Amino acid sequence: MSLFDQIGGLLGGNEQAGGALQAVSSLLEQQGGVAGLVQQFQQGGLSEVVSSWVGTGQNLNISPEQIQAVLGSGPVADIAAKLGISPAEAASTVSQWLPQIVDKLTPNGQVPAEGGDVLGQAASLLGGKLFG
Template identity: 50%
Template structure:
């Protein structure tokens, strides 16, 4: 099963995620373990020139897409390879899955057009996993 198949089942009716999604679990771990949490992770993307895309995910309008190459540039090959290893997929599949999923996750974590304070974002993310 490829990452795109896993992502395809992510958002069910009412915006709730289906449980047991390995990519969603990996994204949650990436956010939890990243220095600075979600804000720190998004800062990496902003530093690589993706500030407009990140702002669109947080805002209330349409989400601008990113490419697997953008994910690679923002996260670096070591972090991406580690994630790919966790998922048992190729480096390219991991980058592609994150490019598809990360905008959706950030969008769901910022329903009012701003990032949640403290641990509230992780509480919301955990709801998507259940």
């Protein structure tokens, strides 16, 4: 049984949440963890948005178009292919879940120093912190 099958089981069959977790975990790995992703968004002109996810206050929203603009079509197309959905749907899924997942991976308002085990960190969120 793969990690994503296990995650899907923990989510009680919530395929949307499982697919979102898979998409965001893949994205975090591609970008070098939370720190790499934060840097990518800062360079893309969305420092305020990504800082809100890391910080302890309210998370600002991000649009699918902003996801596409910052990440480019390659990573979004990779996620779409992995999930069997269109790139537009992939960007929408990432925009919906990325703020919450980054927020939970930075509980003290600090970006982890290293990329670390992104899948392990994301899976640990399923203990009720993110989806509970």
